[in-house]
Amino acid sequence: MAAWLRTKAGVWGIPLGLMLGVIAVHFGVHFLLWFSEMAWRGRPPMPDCRRGRCGGDDFFIERQNGQKTYLCRCRFRYRRKGLALIEITPEGKELPFLRWRPFRGWFPDFKL
Numbered sequence: 001m002a003a004w005l006r007t008k009a010g011v012w013g014i015p016l017g018l019m020l021g022v023i024a025v026h027f028g029v030h031f032l033l034w035f036s037e038m039a040w041r042g043r044p045p046m047p048d049c050r051r052g053r054c055g056g057d058d059f060f061i062e063r064q065n066g067q068k069t070y071l072c073r074c075r076f077r078y079r080r081k082g083l084a085l086i087e088i089t090p091e092g093k094e095l096p097f098l099r100w101r102p103f104r105g106w107f108p109d110f111k112l
């Protein structure tokens, strides 16, 4: 009886194990894709501007030398560098402004 159960479990164990394995890999891959998308490729919404008066859709996108520059309604300019948002001064200098932390949002960035 015990031997019969073991054989029975063995016979069904293989396809069942394969099926569970395939499902696990399937979900694992999807989770990893979703995770990397969220962590690295997701486009975080624009934060509030330096004065805190603009945000989200208030930014105009300009192209300067092929680079995207975000211009807010108070005439501040920003540029994205990876996960960081750089402020462009009227003299064209780059100042660190904010940095996007995956899953957490925008944080002040004091180093460049």
Ligand SMILES: [Zn+2]
Pocket (backbone or CB within 6 Å): 049, 050, 051, 052, 053, 054, 072, 073, 074, 075, 076
């Ligand atoms: Zn603004």
